[in-house]
Structure formats: structure tokens, C-alpha cells
Amino acid sequence: MKTLKFKRFFVTALIVIIAYLLQCTVFQSLQLAGIKPNLLIIVTAAFGFMRGSREGMLVGFACGILTDIQFGSIIGLYALIYLAAGYVNGLFERLYFDEDIKLPILLITVSEFLYGVIIYFLMFLLRSDFNFLFYLNEIIVPELIYTIGITLILYPLILLINHKLEAEEKRSASKFV
Amino acid sequence: MKKKNQASAFNRYLLLGLAVFCIIMMLLSSFSERAAGPFKVLANVTVIPLQQGINYIGSWMGDMTDNFETMQQLRAENEKLQEQVDSLMTENNYLQEERYELERLQELYQLDSNYAEYEKTAAHVIGSDSGNWFSTFTIDKGSQDGIAVDMNVMAGSGLAGIVVEVGPTWARVRSIIDDSSNVSGMVLSTSDRCIVSGDLSLMSDGQIRFEQMENNENQVSVGDQIVTSYISDKYLQGILIGYVSEVTVDSNNLTRSGYITPAVDFKNIQEVLVITTTKAQLTGESEGQ
Numbered sequence: 001m002k003t004l005k006f007k008r009f010f011v012t013a014l015i016v017i018i019a020y021l022l023q024c025t026v027f028q029s030l031q032l033a034g035i036k037p038n039l040l041i042i043v044t045a046a047f048g049f050m051r052g053s054r055e056g057m058l059v060g061f062a063c064g065i066l067t068d069i070q071f072g073s074i075i076g077l078y079a080l081i082y083l084a085a086g087y088v089n090g091l092f093e094r095l096y097f098d099e100d101i102k103l104p105i106l107l108i109t110v111s112e113f114l115y116g117v118i119i120y121f122l123m124f125l126l127r128s129d130f131n132f133l134f135y136l137n138e139i140i141v142p143e144l145i146y147t148i149g150i151t152l153i154l155y156p157l158i159l160l161i162n163h164k165l166e167a168e169e170k171r172s173a174s175k176f177v
Numbered sequence: 178m179k180k181k182n183q184a185s186a187f188n189r190y191l192l193l194g195l196a197v198f199c200i201i202m203m204l205l206s207s208f209s210e211r212a213a214g215p216f217k218v219l220a221n222v223t224v225i226p227l228q229q230g231i232n233y234i235g236s237w238m239g240d241m242t243d244n245f246e247t248m249q250q251l252r253a254e255n256e257k258l259q260e261q262v263d264s265l266m267t268e269n270n271y272l273q274e275e276r277y278e279l280e281r282l283q284e285l286y287q288l289d290s291n292y293a294e295y296e297k298t299a300a301h302v303i304g305s306d307s308g309n310w311f312s313t314f315t316i317d318k319g320s321q322d323g324i325a326v327d328m329n330v331m332a333g334s335g336l337a338g339i340v341v342e343v344g345p346t347w348a349r350v351r352s353i354i355d356d357s358s359n360v361s362g363m364v365l366s367t368s369d370r371c372i373v374s375g376d377l378s379l380m381s382d383g384q385i386r387f388e389q390m391e392n393n394e395n396q397v398s399v400g401d402q403i404v405t406s407y408i409s410d411k412y413l414q415g416i417l418i419g420y421v422s423e424v425t426v427d428s429n430n431l432t433r434s435g436y437i438t439p440a441v442d443f444k445n446i447q448e449v450l451v452i453t454t455t456k457a458q459l460t461g462e463s464e465g466q
Contacts, residue, residue: 021224024304024315025231034381034444035309053188061195069220070349071306071313076202083199087192119310124356124377134378139309 004172008165012047015158016059019043020066035139037146038112039154040067044082045111046158048089049096049104060086081118085111098163104155105148112147116140217344225303225347229317232303236447295413297331297450298322303347312355312380313338316449319346323453327411331450335440336360336405336416340451348451353418354380354443362387362418363406367395370406373418373437383443384422388434397424403437413456 019039027036040063048056064079072078089107096103120135300316318324320343328340330350338352353360358375371390379386387403401421405412417440424435 017224017227020307021227021231023307024224025228025235028305029235031444038308040307053185054191057188057192057195061199064199066220066224067307069217070224070304070315071308071311074203075206076199079202080196080199083192083195087188090188119308123310131378138378138381143309 004165004169008169011161011165012055012059013062015043015161016040016062016066019154020063024070032146033142035142035146037150038115038143039147039150040064040082041085041112041115042108042147042151042154043158044086045089045108046104046155048086049092049107050159050162051090052093053087053090056086056090057083058086060084077122081115085115098159101155105151108151108155109144109148112144113140116143221344221346225315225317225344228303228315229301232301232317236301295329295452295454297452298324300324300348300449300451302446302449310377311357312352312375312443313341313349314352314446315347315349316451317347318451319344319348321345324348324451325455327455327457329411329413329416329452329455331416331452332441332446332448334417336412336418337441337443337446337449339411350449352443352446354383354385354439356380360412360418361406361409362403364390364395364397364421365402365404367397369393369395369397370408371403371433373403379436384436384438385419386434387421387437388427388432390433392426392431392433397421397433399423409456410460411456413452413454413459 019042023036023039027039030036044056044060044063047059060082061079064077064082065075067078067082068075089111092103092107116135116139120132120140124135125132298318300318300322302314303317304315306313316324316330324340324343326340326343330337330340336353338350338355338358340348341351342349351358352375353373354375356375356377360373361370362373363370369390371387373385373387376386390397399421403418403421405414405416405418407414419437419439419441422436422438424433426433
């Protein structure tokens with residue numbers, strides 16, 4: 001039982017780190033019109049509604065802290081945003097079932113949109129930069145569209161990994177009963 | 178049912194706890210640089226080595242695709258370059274002549290040319306900002322290689338940015354096209370000063386803005402070089418920022434503003450040169466003498 005828990009932790013950490021690394025390195029050269037997708041919000045949201053608030057929060061926190069350490073001006077800001085995203089997505093766990101792709105896409109879309117708006121509010125509006133429509137058109141919406149496109153590839157992968165882990169956990173649980 | 182309630186209560190406490198932790202970290206790190214220390218060590222052992230690895234693979238793959246460029250393209254380019262070499266040779270000779278003259282005159286005036294040659298060290302770009310809002314990147318050299326905060330970073334012949342954060346084996350560079358970057362620049366030909374600031378709304382066009390240039394009788398035209406000025410306290414003097422692409426007189430008739438095309442191609446930035454002298458050192462030394 002303990003090894004399985006460890007395995008889940010290890011696999012989750014690996015997914016977070018790979019997503020982060022892809023975002024910082026490979027997607028740099030896969031930019032479309034100077035925009036790259038936000039893999040971290042996909043991972044955070046996916047773990048939120050698949051595994052519940054607790055894992056969503058922890059994954060979000062890890063994603064945010066990684067971003068903060070390397071690229072944030074202050075530690076903790078991105079961590080807080082991703083933390084909230086993970087928690088809120090976790091609330092939708094009871095509505096979620098595996099075969100449905102509409103809810104995940106919807107949740108990831110809303111998360112990504114709110115993420116963009118919050119970043120604008122905290123980092124640009126507070127510097128009295130009121131050109132919201134421009135940022136909406138040039139950054140938030142293109143990033144949203146690209147992210148949704150990537151979701152269609154990345155989300156089934158995360159789902160598959162989760163399935164495998166859950167199947168294993170179930171097997172070992174029934175063994176003990 | 179009870180168990181479920183317990184779980185959601187625990188979740189709420191966890192959310193609260195982590196949120197408070199984040200807020201405390203934000204406060205701490207806005208007051209003191211040291212708060213980020215432990216996290217930097219964490220990054221050092223986890224993601225930085227992996228980023229360096231991926232970067233090597235990436236540049237290797239980039240080289241491979243470059244190899245597939247057709248012969249014809251290369252020939253045409255070669256021809257063009259040859260022409261350029263010829264014209265540059267002539268220009269170079271002319272400049273050499275001027276240089277000797279300058280040296281002679283400098284000797285005459287006993288000026289020391291302390292900013293002619295800065296010492297530089299090369300570094301690879303290993304990662305870029307994970308979002309689309311800001312334009313910073315990490316390089317694979319840090320305090321162990323003698324990099325310090327406020328060192329100027331060049332790519333090719335132009336100014337790329339400035340080091341804003343240093344870890345043991347990595348450093349974070351804020352590029353001059355970043356929305357929060359301001360550089361004091363001047364027009365090379367007329368020495369008119371201006372403020373060069375990055376702007377997110379111009380980033381996709383690959384341009385940056387300059388403003389507050391005095392509106393005097395000096396002609397500034399499209400194509401003029403803008404270099405870092407002598408009054409900046411962080412940027413060394415005389416590093417090329419870019420070329421004027423548009424200049425207009427402001428409505429107050431006192432100042433001019435416009436746009437600059439940077440000398441650096443920020444989309445494909447792979448290797449950079451870090452100047453290991455900071456302006457503070459330079460001015461400190463000259464004060465000491």
C-alpha cells in the first residue's frame with residue numbers, strides 16, 4: 001500500500017516537472033504568433049477534477065512555486081494563483097466522470113481565462129495599465145485557444161496514467177479485503 | 178458521511194495553510210532577497226540541470242534542421258555576404274584611418290578609453306519565462322562563474338538585457354523588450370538622450386519604444402543607431418540597443434518619441450555574452466583613482 005502511495009507521488013511529481021520543463025524549453029520553439037500554451041494550468045486543473053481538491057491544490061502549489069522560483073519577481077504569487085485553481089477545480093470532482101471530455105475542456109478553459117485575467121489585474125492594472133482589450137486580444141485569448149488545442153493531446157495522456165494508477169490501487173485494495 | 182466531511186474540512190485547512198504560506202513568502206520576498214534562498218537551492222538541484230540537458234538536445238536538433246537548408250539558398254547568401262564583405266572592407270579601412278586619428282587626438286587630450294573593451298563571458302540560454310506576459314530568460318552561468326546582479330547581457334552586437342537574479346549555476350536575465358524594462362539611451366550621432374522602454378503591446382512586432390528625447394535642431398532620422406547612454410547607473414556606455422524605425426515630435430513640441438528595432442533577435446536567442454564588469458564597479462574605480 002505504501003509503495004503504491006509513493007508511486008503515485010513519484011508519478012505526479014514527474015508529470016509536473018515534465019510539464020514545467022516542456023513549457024520553458026521545447027514550447028519556446030513551438031510558439032505560434034509569439035504565444036505559448038500554459039501546460040501547468042492543464043495539469044493543475046486535470047489533477048483537481050480527477051483526484052479532488054487536495055491533490056489539485058498540492059499540484060497547483062508545486063507548479064506555482066516552480067514558476068515563482070525561476071521567473072517570478074516575488075515568491076508565492078503564482079503559487080497562490082495555481083493553488084486556488086487546483087482547489088476550485090477539485091470542487092467539480094463529483095460532477096466528473098472519465099468518458100466525458102466536455103467538462104474537462106470547459107473547466108480548463110475557464111481556469112486558463114481566469115488565470116489570464118488575474119495576472120492582468122495583479123501585474124498590469126495595478127501599474128495603471130488600462131488597456132485590457134489589447135491584452136485580451138493579444139495574449140489571453142490566443143493563449144486560451146492554444147492551450148485548449150494542447151489539452152486535446154495532453155489531457156488523454158494524464159487520464160491514461162491516472163487510469164493505470166487507479167487500476168493498480170484497486171487491485172491491491174481488493175487483495176487485502 | 179462523517180468521513181467525507183472530515184476530508185473536506187481538512188482540505189479547507191490545507192488551502193488556508195498553503196495560502197497563508199504563499200502570502201508570507203510574498204511579503205518576505207518583497208522585503209528581502211534572502212527569503213528566496215532555500216527555493217533557489219531547490220531549483221538548482223531539480224529543474225536547472227534538466228533544462229540544461231534539454232537545451233543541448235534542442236540546439237543539436239536545431240543544427241540538424243539547419244543542415245537541411247538547400248544549397249541554392251546558401252549560395253545566394255554567400256554571394257550577398259561576399260558583397261557585404263567587400264563593402265565592409267572598404268569601410269573598415271576608412272574606420273581604421275579614423276581610429277588612428279582618434280587615438281592620436283585622445284593622446285593629445287589624455288583621455289583614457291576605459292570603456293572601449295569590456296570583458297565578456299559567453300553563456301547559453303536554457304529556459305524562458307513560462308508565461309506570455311513577461312520576457313525574461315535563464316542562462317546557464319551563475320555566481321560560481323562570476324556572474325553578479327546588474328551585469329549587462331549582450332547577444333551578438335546588441336544589448337539583450339540585464340541580470341536581475343543569480344543562483345549558483347544560473348542567472349535570470351530581464352530582456353530590454355520586457356514590459357518593466359527601462360534603459361537610458363542616446364542617439365549615437367547626436368548624443369541626444371532618451372528613455373528606451375519595453376512594451377508588451379509592441380513585443381509581437383519586435384519593437385521597443387523610446388521617449389523623452391529633446392526636440393532640438395539635431396536631426397534624428399530612421400536608421401540612426403541608439404546606444405546606451407553615459408548617465409545610466411546600470412548599463413555600460415555605448416552598447417548598441419537598436420535602430421530608430423520611427424520618430425515623431427510629441428504634441429508638447431518639447432520632446433520626441435518613437436520606435437526602435439532592437440539589434441538583437443529576441444525570438445531566437447540562444448547564446449549571450451555577459452559583460453563581467455558592472456557600471457557600479459567601473460564608476461567606483463574611477464572615483465577611487
